[in-house]
Amino acid sequence: MKKIIITSILFAFTTAAMAQKQLGAVTWNVNFPTNSDYLTKTSYSGGRVEYRHFLKTKNISLGLSLDWSTYEQYIPRQTFQKPDGSGAVTGDFVAQAYQVPFMATAHYYFEGGKMVKPYVGIGLGAQYLDQELYYNVYVSDEDNWGFAARPELGALIYPDGHRGWGFLVGAYYGYSSNKTELLNRNSFTNFGFNIGVVFGE
């Protein structure tokens, strides 16, 4: 099923790319949570699909992107004393966060030669965040939507010089206003790298 979906996305991007100055990209994303000492483990389970439409100036594109990533960490059995001394919790847990930002994006491109096209960009949109805490045979769940912003930089690389297909490498910082009441937090942030393929210019 996944193969069919990915193939159809690629096909859609490719056909779109032929018609106009635009590109589609599919990337694998690696994310480093920076929001708390609660979840610290790097996520390798992430990805992005995006579409960019170039304006006539060709130095600027506007687009849409959808990301998803899963953070997961085992917290060994330990006792957490409440700071005010009013209680304690002992247990081992599996903490998981599932992050899905949808964004409108804008990118500016620098002259980098025939094969490389460096860029800087920003994404603004909404983010779904689901945080789950598994313990024993139970789970506590908290999910919500927040505002999300993501500055990013990267490069489009066209190895054969022909701008029909190529690679994308990028880095970004994600901020979102998703609240986690369980942890008394008002935001979720992460750094990330992505690498993938692009179709079109």
Next chain:
Amino acid sequence: MKNRHLFLPLFLVLFFACRKYPDTDKLSTNFVVQTSKEPGADFGSYKTYYISDTIAKITTNPNDSLWFDADAKQLVDAVKTNMAARGYTLVTNSHANPDLGLGLTVIKDLNLGVVYPGWWWGYWGGCYWGYCGYPPYYPWYGGGFVYTVPTGTIVLDMIDLKNATSDEKLTVPWGSVMSGGLGNTANDIQLGVDAINQAFDQSPYIQTN
């Protein structure tokens, strides 16, 4: 236009299919043990306590409200062992004016969902340790604080009987909610005993002078 109809199912599949299923293999079957205490409680002011050999049992069957077999006794004995180790003296019945009453409740075959502390008191009948009509009072309960109580949960409440008459309420200076799968595994009574031991371990302030 036709292509647009593809977007929603595509979007939905992406949204839900790409989530990684959690790896819970590492999770132990040990209970998650929560304890709470009244900030100003003076545990040294209590000397004696009473605990029934019967555990209040909350199930979907209203006739099935007490639990008093050998397994139940193991849990009660775990409480007695810990209380003795902290210097408290057990009195043999609830009318011998103990300073503290300890209540054990087990929730079985029933998911209570989110409840406030003391919800389970309704299952103990009208008079608690001979103090009729006094409401339970959880000093640490600020209104926004709730427990999720699924089946297999053990609840231990320590009730201040010494000051019940003057306070006109049954204050709970300390309590523990232990979440686990009591009834799910063969060694679960031992896990329950371990949970009770852990509740005391993480509460070193429970100590008579």
